[in-house]
Amino acid sequence: MLAPAALPSPLQQVDDPVLARAGVRLRLKRDDLVHPSVPGNKWRKLVPNLHAAADAGHTRLLAFGGAYSNLLRAAAAAAAAHGMASTGIVRGEELADRPRNWSLRAAEAYGMELAFLPRSAYRATLEGLADLGVRRALEERWGRCWILPEGGTNVHAARGSAATAAELTDLGPDDLVCCPVGTGGTLAGLAAGLPPGARALGVAVVAGARHLDGEVARLHAEGWGRSFANWRIDHDHHGGGYGRVPPALADFAAGFALRHGTALELRYVAKTLHAVYRLAEAGRLRPGTRVTAVVTGPPDPVPA
Numbered sequence: 001m002l003a004p005a006a007l008p009s010p011l012q013q014v015d016d017p018v019l020a021r022a023g024v025r026l027r028l029k030r031d032d033l034v035h036p037s038v039p040g041n042k043w044r045k046l047v048p049n050l051h052a053a054a055d056a057g058h059t060r061l062l063a064f065g066g067a068y069s070n071l072l073r074a075a076a077a078a079a080a081a082h083g084m085a086s087t088g089i090v091r092g093e094e095l096a097d098r099p100r101n102w103s104l105r106a107a108e109a110y111g112m113e114l115a116f117l118p119r120s121a122y123r124a125t126l127e128g129l130a131d132l133g134v135r136r137a138l139e140e141r142w143g144r145c146w147i148l149p150e151g152g153t154n155v156h157a158a159r160g161s162a163a164t165a166a167e168l169t170d171l172g173p174d175d176l177v178c179c180p181v182g183t184g185g186t187l188a189g190l191a192a193g194l195p196p197g198a199r200a201l202g203v204a205v206v207a208g209a210r211h212l213d214g215e216v217a218r219l220h221a222e223g224w225g226r227s228f229a230n231w232r233i234d235h236d237h238h239g240g241g242y243g244r245v246p247p248a249l250a251d252f253a254a255g256f257a258l259r260h261g262t263a264l265e266l267r268y269v270a271k272t273l274h275a276v277y278r279l280a281e282a283g284r285l286r287p288g289t290r291v292t293a294v295v296t297g298p299p300d301p302v303p304a
Protein backbone atom coordinates (compact mmCIF):
# COMPACT_ATOMS: atom_id res chain seq x y z
CA MET A 1 0.00 0.00 0.00
CA LEU A 2 0.94 3.64 -0.35
CA ALA A 3 2.70 5.34 2.51
CA PRO A 4 0.07 7.37 4.36
CA ALA A 5 -0.69 10.89 3.25
CA ALA A 6 -0.07 13.91 5.46
CA LEU A 7 -3.65 15.11 5.72
CA PRO A 8 -5.06 17.66 6.09
CA SER A 9 -2.47 19.59 4.10
CA PRO A 10 -1.15 22.68 5.87
CA LEU A 11 -2.16 26.30 5.30
CA GLN A 12 0.56 28.91 4.84
CA GLN A 13 -0.09 32.62 5.28
CA VAL A 14 1.52 34.91 2.72
CA ASP A 15 1.90 38.57 3.66
CA ASP A 16 2.51 40.64 0.59
CA PRO A 17 2.33 44.42 0.30
CA VAL A 18 1.29 44.16 -3.36
CA LEU A 19 -1.85 42.30 -2.35
CA ALA A 20 -2.38 44.33 0.82
CA ARG A 21 -2.61 47.49 -1.32
CA ALA A 22 -5.54 45.84 -3.13
CA GLY A 23 -7.16 44.80 0.15
CA VAL A 24 -6.54 41.13 -0.65
CA ARG A 25 -5.20 38.51 1.75
CA LEU A 26 -3.49 35.33 0.55
CA ARG A 27 -2.79 31.93 1.97
CA LEU A 28 -1.54 28.75 0.34
CA LYS A 29 -3.21 25.38 0.75
CA ARG A 30 -0.11 23.21 0.56
CA ASP A 31 -1.47 20.11 -1.15
CA ASP A 32 1.99 19.71 -2.68
CA LEU A 33 3.07 18.37 0.73
CA VAL A 34 0.48 15.57 1.07
CA HIS A 35 2.68 12.81 -0.30
CA PRO A 36 6.29 12.62 -1.55
CA SER A 37 5.73 10.44 -4.63
CA VAL A 38 2.04 11.15 -5.31
CA PRO A 39 1.87 14.86 -4.49
CA GLY A 40 -0.72 17.56 -4.81
CA ASN A 41 -3.87 17.11 -6.78
CA LYS A 42 -2.51 13.83 -8.16
CA TRP A 43 -3.04 12.30 -4.71
CA ARG A 44 -6.55 13.70 -4.52
CA LYS A 45 -7.41 12.42 -8.00
CA LEU A 46 -5.59 9.10 -8.14
CA VAL A 47 -6.39 7.49 -4.80
CA PRO A 48 -10.18 7.32 -5.42
CA ASN A 49 -9.44 5.95 -8.89
CA LEU A 50 -7.20 3.22 -7.47
CA HIS A 51 -9.92 2.20 -5.05
CA ALA A 52 -12.53 2.13 -7.80
CA ALA A 53 -10.15 0.15 -10.02
CA ALA A 54 -9.43 -2.38 -7.27
CA ASP A 55 -13.16 -2.70 -6.45
CA ALA A 56 -13.77 -3.52 -10.10
CA GLY A 57 -11.06 -6.17 -10.01
CA HIS A 58 -8.51 -4.34 -12.14
CA THR A 59 -4.80 -5.06 -11.87
CA ARG A 60 -3.47 -2.48 -14.35
CA LEU A 61 -3.77 1.28 -14.51
CA LEU A 62 -3.35 3.05 -17.86
CA ALA A 63 -2.68 6.77 -18.10
CA PHE A 64 -1.81 9.30 -20.80
CA GLY A 65 0.71 12.11 -20.59
CA GLY A 66 3.38 14.27 -22.19
CA ALA A 67 7.13 14.01 -21.88
CA TYR A 68 7.19 15.64 -18.44
CA SER A 69 3.77 14.53 -17.24
CA ASN A 70 3.22 14.84 -13.50
CA LEU A 71 0.34 12.41 -13.91
CA LEU A 72 2.45 9.60 -15.37
CA ARG A 73 5.00 9.77 -12.54
CA ALA A 74 2.32 9.90 -9.85
CA ALA A 75 0.19 7.17 -11.47
CA ALA A 76 3.23 4.91 -11.74
CA ALA A 77 4.08 5.41 -8.05
CA ALA A 78 0.49 5.00 -6.86
CA ALA A 79 -0.13 1.88 -8.95
CA ALA A 80 3.11 0.27 -7.77
CA ALA A 81 2.22 0.97 -4.15
CA HIS A 82 -1.16 -0.69 -4.68
CA GLY A 83 0.42 -3.73 -6.29
CA MET A 84 -1.00 -2.78 -9.67
CA ALA A 85 0.79 -2.77 -13.00
CA SER A 86 0.79 0.46 -14.97
CA THR A 87 1.01 1.64 -18.55
CA GLY A 88 1.91 5.14 -19.65
CA ILE A 89 0.89 6.27 -23.13
CA VAL A 90 3.29 9.08 -23.97
CA ARG A 91 2.64 11.88 -26.48
CA GLY A 92 5.45 12.03 -29.02
CA GLU A 93 6.72 9.05 -30.97
CA GLU A 94 10.16 10.63 -31.32
CA LEU A 95 10.77 10.23 -27.57
CA ALA A 96 10.84 6.45 -27.90
CA ASP A 97 14.43 6.27 -29.11
CA ARG A 98 15.84 9.13 -27.07
CA PRO A 99 17.44 8.77 -23.65
CA ARG A 100 14.64 9.04 -21.08
CA ASN A 101 14.24 12.42 -19.41
CA TRP A 102 14.16 12.50 -15.58
CA SER A 103 10.36 12.35 -15.49
CA LEU A 104 9.86 9.32 -17.75
CA ARG A 105 12.83 7.63 -16.06
CA ALA A 106 11.08 8.07 -12.70
CA ALA A 107 7.86 6.58 -14.10
CA GLU A 108 9.77 3.58 -15.44
CA ALA A 109 11.58 3.17 -12.14
CA TYR A 110 8.14 2.58 -10.55
CA GLY A 111 7.56 -0.18 -13.08
CA MET A 112 5.43 1.74 -15.56
CA GLU A 113 5.56 0.37 -19.11
CA LEU A 114 5.72 3.19 -21.62
CA ALA A 115 4.32 3.30 -25.13
CA PHE A 116 4.98 6.25 -27.42
CA LEU A 117 2.40 7.53 -29.90
CA PRO A 118 2.63 10.14 -32.64
CA ARG A 119 0.76 13.28 -31.57
CA SER A 120 -2.17 12.65 -33.91
CA ALA A 121 -2.69 9.06 -32.75
CA TYR A 122 -2.31 10.16 -29.13
CA ARG A 123 -5.04 12.78 -29.59
CA ALA A 124 -7.30 10.38 -31.47
CA THR A 125 -6.95 7.72 -28.78
CA LEU A 126 -7.67 10.15 -25.94
CA GLU A 127 -10.64 11.65 -27.74
CA GLY A 128 -11.93 8.23 -28.70
CA LEU A 129 -11.94 6.73 -25.22
CA ALA A 130 -15.73 6.71 -25.23
CA ASP A 131 -15.66 4.39 -28.27
CA LEU A 132 -15.69 0.70 -27.58
CA GLY A 133 -13.32 0.12 -30.49
CA VAL A 134 -10.64 2.42 -29.10
CA ARG A 135 -10.86 0.86 -25.66
CA ARG A 136 -10.74 -2.63 -27.15
CA ALA A 137 -7.58 -1.80 -29.06
CA LEU A 138 -5.92 -0.62 -25.82
CA GLU A 139 -7.04 -3.73 -23.97
CA GLU A 140 -5.81 -5.99 -26.76
CA ARG A 141 -2.37 -4.55 -26.27
CA TRP A 142 -2.36 -4.15 -22.45
CA GLY A 143 -4.97 -6.53 -21.15
CA ARG A 144 -7.91 -5.47 -19.05
CA CYS A 145 -7.05 -2.08 -17.54
CA TRP A 146 -8.48 0.89 -15.66
CA ILE A 147 -8.12 3.71 -18.15
CA LEU A 148 -7.61 7.22 -16.85
CA PRO A 149 -8.73 9.94 -19.27
CA GLU A 150 -6.62 13.03 -19.98
CA GLY A 151 -5.12 14.50 -16.82
CA GLY A 152 -6.60 11.61 -14.83
CA THR A 153 -9.83 13.58 -14.75
CA ASN A 154 -13.07 11.70 -14.24
CA VAL A 155 -15.81 11.68 -11.63
CA HIS A 156 -13.68 9.80 -9.09
CA ALA A 157 -10.92 12.38 -9.49
CA ALA A 158 -13.30 15.29 -9.11
CA ARG A 159 -14.86 13.82 -5.99
CA GLY A 160 -11.38 13.25 -4.56
CA SER A 161 -10.53 16.89 -5.20
CA ALA A 162 -13.54 17.99 -3.20
CA ALA A 163 -11.64 16.78 -0.12
CA THR A 164 -9.29 19.75 -0.43
CA ALA A 165 -12.24 22.12 -0.07
CA ALA A 166 -13.63 20.08 2.82
CA GLU A 167 -10.36 20.62 4.71
CA LEU A 168 -10.92 24.38 4.53
CA THR A 169 -13.31 24.64 7.42
CA ASP A 170 -13.35 28.42 7.89
CA LEU A 171 -14.65 29.61 4.53
CA GLY A 172 -17.30 32.27 4.08
CA PRO A 173 -18.50 34.89 1.60
CA ASP A 174 -15.14 36.72 1.49
CA ASP A 175 -13.32 33.61 0.36
CA LEU A 176 -12.05 32.86 -3.11
CA VAL A 177 -10.33 29.50 -3.56
CA CYS A 178 -8.02 29.42 -6.58
CA CYS A 179 -6.43 26.58 -8.49
CA PRO A 180 -4.93 25.93 -11.90
CA VAL A 181 -7.04 24.31 -14.60
CA GLY A 182 -5.42 21.76 -16.88
CA THR A 183 -8.34 19.44 -17.50
CA GLY A 184 -10.73 20.82 -14.86
CA GLY A 185 -11.01 17.89 -12.45
CA THR A 186 -9.43 19.79 -9.58
CA LEU A 187 -11.59 22.89 -10.04
CA ALA A 188 -14.75 20.81 -10.37
CA GLY A 189 -14.09 19.08 -7.05
CA LEU A 190 -13.07 22.27 -5.26
CA ALA A 191 -16.17 24.17 -6.34
CA ALA A 192 -18.46 21.29 -5.42
CA GLY A 193 -16.83 21.00 -1.99
CA LEU A 194 -17.13 24.68 -0.98
CA PRO A 195 -19.62 25.86 1.60
CA PRO A 196 -22.35 28.28 0.49
CA GLY A 197 -21.02 31.79 -0.16
CA ALA A 198 -17.41 30.88 -0.92
CA ARG A 199 -16.32 30.97 -4.56
CA ALA A 200 -13.78 29.15 -6.71
CA LEU A 201 -11.61 30.63 -9.45
CA GLY A 202 -9.73 28.38 -11.83
CA VAL A 203 -6.87 29.73 -13.92
CA ALA A 204 -6.65 28.00 -17.30
CA VAL A 205 -3.04 27.07 -18.10
CA VAL A 206 -4.03 26.11 -21.65
CA ALA A 207 -4.72 28.79 -24.29
CA GLY A 208 -8.17 29.14 -25.82
CA ALA A 209 -9.55 26.25 -23.80
CA ARG A 210 -13.18 27.36 -23.56
CA HIS A 211 -14.29 23.71 -23.56
CA LEU A 212 -13.00 23.50 -19.98
CA ASP A 213 -16.08 25.36 -18.72
CA GLY A 214 -18.25 22.65 -20.24
CA GLU A 215 -16.02 19.93 -18.84
CA VAL A 216 -16.36 21.25 -15.28
CA ALA A 217 -20.12 21.51 -15.68
CA ARG A 218 -20.22 17.96 -17.05
CA LEU A 219 -18.28 16.64 -14.03
CA HIS A 220 -20.71 18.40 -11.70
CA ALA A 221 -23.69 16.85 -13.44
CA GLU A 222 -22.12 13.41 -13.47
CA GLY A 223 -20.62 13.48 -9.99
CA TRP A 224 -23.13 15.52 -8.02
CA GLY A 225 -26.25 15.45 -10.17
CA ARG A 226 -26.50 19.22 -10.16
CA SER A 227 -24.79 22.39 -11.30
CA PHE A 228 -22.89 24.91 -9.19
CA ALA A 229 -22.83 28.67 -9.74
CA ASN A 230 -19.89 29.40 -7.42
CA TRP A 231 -17.01 29.05 -9.88
CA ARG A 232 -15.51 30.52 -13.01
CA ILE A 233 -12.46 29.99 -15.17
CA ASP A 234 -10.06 32.81 -15.99
CA HIS A 235 -8.86 32.36 -19.58
CA ASP A 236 -6.55 35.40 -19.68
CA HIS A 237 -3.49 34.21 -17.80
CA HIS A 238 -2.31 31.08 -19.61
CA GLY A 239 1.00 32.73 -20.42
CA GLY A 240 0.91 31.74 -24.08
CA GLY A 241 -0.19 28.15 -23.69
CA TYR A 242 0.40 24.87 -21.93
CA GLY A 243 3.93 24.46 -20.65
CA ARG A 244 4.92 27.98 -21.71
CA VAL A 245 6.77 29.98 -19.09
CA PRO A 246 7.18 33.55 -20.39
CA PRO A 247 9.91 35.69 -18.77
CA ALA A 248 7.37 37.71 -16.75
CA LEU A 249 6.10 34.48 -15.19
CA ALA A 250 9.59 33.18 -14.44
CA ASP A 251 10.44 36.56 -12.85
CA PHE A 252 7.29 36.45 -10.77
CA ALA A 253 8.08 32.95 -9.49
CA ALA A 254 11.67 33.91 -8.68
CA GLY A 255 10.50 37.01 -6.79
CA PHE A 256 7.87 35.04 -4.91
CA ALA A 257 10.45 32.45 -3.84
CA LEU A 258 12.78 35.21 -2.65
CA ARG A 259 10.14 37.13 -0.70
CA HIS A 260 8.21 34.19 0.75
CA GLY A 261 10.71 31.33 0.79
CA THR A 262 8.45 29.06 -1.24
CA ALA A 263 9.60 27.76 -4.62
CA LEU A 264 6.69 27.42 -7.05
CA GLU A 265 5.98 24.81 -9.68
CA LEU A 266 5.94 26.83 -12.90
CA ARG A 267 3.47 25.30 -15.37
CA TYR A 268 0.46 25.41 -13.04
CA VAL A 269 1.06 26.88 -9.61
CA ALA A 270 3.10 29.97 -10.49
CA LYS A 271 0.67 30.72 -13.33
CA THR A 272 -2.22 30.64 -10.90
CA LEU A 273 -0.55 32.88 -8.34
CA HIS A 274 0.64 35.25 -11.05
CA ALA A 275 -2.97 35.55 -12.19
CA VAL A 276 -4.11 36.26 -8.63
CA TYR A 277 -1.54 39.05 -8.31
CA ARG A 278 -2.44 40.55 -11.66
CA LEU A 279 -6.16 40.46 -10.93
CA ALA A 280 -5.56 42.07 -7.52
CA GLU A 281 -3.35 44.78 -8.98
CA ALA A 282 -5.97 45.49 -11.65
CA GLY A 283 -8.62 45.95 -8.96
CA ARG A 284 -10.52 42.91 -10.17
CA LEU A 285 -10.67 41.18 -6.78
CA ARG A 286 -13.12 42.73 -4.33
CA PRO A 287 -11.26 44.44 -1.43
CA GLY A 288 -11.62 42.24 1.63
CA THR A 289 -11.24 39.08 -0.42
CA ARG A 290 -9.24 36.28 1.15
CA VAL A 291 -7.63 34.11 -1.51
CA THR A 292 -6.71 30.52 -0.74
CA ALA A 293 -4.50 29.27 -3.56
CA VAL A 294 -4.26 25.51 -3.80
CA VAL A 295 -0.66 24.45 -4.41
CA THR A 296 -1.47 21.52 -6.66
CA GLY A 297 2.05 20.19 -6.96
CA PRO A 298 5.72 20.71 -6.08
CA PRO A 299 8.32 22.35 -8.31
CA ASP A 300 10.14 20.07 -10.75
CA PRO A 301 13.25 18.55 -9.21
CA VAL A 302 15.15 19.32 -12.41
CA PRO A 303 14.64 22.35 -14.67
CA ALA A 304 12.63 21.04 -17.65
Ligand SMILES: *Cc1c(COP(=O)(O)O)cnc(C)c1O
Pocket: 040, 041, 042, 070, 071, 151, 153, 180, 181, 182, 183, 184, 185, 186, 187, 265, 268, 269, 296, 297, 298
Ligand atom coordinates in the same frame (compact mmCIF):
# COMPACT_ATOMS: atom_id res chain seq x y z
C1 LIG B 1 -1.90 17.77 -13.20
C2 LIG B 1 -1.74 19.09 -12.55
C3 LIG B 1 -2.76 20.07 -12.60
C4 LIG B 1 -3.97 19.93 -13.48
O1 LIG B 1 -5.15 19.69 -12.77
P1 LIG B 1 -6.53 19.40 -13.53
O2 LIG B 1 -7.34 18.66 -12.54
O3 LIG B 1 -6.18 18.56 -14.73
O4 LIG B 1 -7.13 20.69 -13.94
C5 LIG B 1 -2.58 21.22 -11.86
N1 LIG B 1 -1.45 21.43 -11.13
C6 LIG B 1 -0.46 20.52 -11.10
C7 LIG B 1 0.78 20.83 -10.31
C8 LIG B 1 -0.57 19.33 -11.80
O5 LIG B 1 0.44 18.44 -11.77
